[in-house]
Amino acid sequence: TTAPESIVWALPYVSYVNVMCVNPGFGGQDFIPEMVEKVRRLEEMTDVPIEVDGGITVETAPLMVEAGAKILVAGSAVFKGDPATEMRRIIDAGQGAKE
Template identity: 45%
Template sequence: MKNYVSASVLSADMLELKKEIKKLEISGIDMLHFDVMDGSFVDNITFGLPVLQQVRKATDMKLDVHLMINDPLRYASAFADYGADMISFHIESSSDTLATIRKIKEKGVKASVALKPATSAEEVFEFLPYLDMVLVMTVEPGFGGQDFLHGTLDKISVLRKKINELGLDIDIEVDGGINAETSVLVKRAGANVLVSGSYLFGAADMAAAADIIREDLPC
């Protein structure tokens, strides 16, 4: 499968967000990863609908929205209307999983289910036929800049094996601690959409950094 890089806006300079987005575009970044946290599902509060609306006006980049909120079913339509191209929500949330997937799909947006590090791959198996992507958190959700959790690699492998067995065309996204070294590990396990924040935004050459984590593994 083709590899993609999704840049986490959580690591951007928020006072210069429009300039940061232009930098992403110039650097050939594939998607912008937009983390929504409600201060309840996770112990942090980040961005909401008004910010997403302005980001949508500022760019034609694919907007990869990750809802870390308690009731994604309630808000899925609004995030779709405000410009999301892909919406990931957590299987651990209070919303009915299948109903939330259907609500997202009804809006013409790609649907993804996200898994915390402690949640097993098997939890999402029954929903795979309805999904465009599965997001595996490779750190605990809530804050950027955390160290990669190597224990999540087996989960990625199990998911990719099951997806292949079912003959489905589903991306596996990983989010947390992705850099030049860990990108090799997650791609080897079966991931192909790599979210990166501090590694990309802290790079002297963002385009080169993105190419490194996007490149195919040697045969």
């Protein structure tokens, strides 16, 4: 994985930073817990919005919001049931972390 400190030079030039929370390649992979700390470190380094992608569920969304993520990308967790219902559950979980 890329250390947050190695991208400091690029931060003034980007609109957001994407943190992959799974090994890229296919959907439904397990969330990598170490990414919570990576998002925390990035959030301390920049005001650039942090996007997290992969393994975002009702359980992991609050962790990432608390760590500083502003954009959450959810795929498999949304389509495991009714997409509107699952998306609402993930949004509610993330918003609950901000309160």
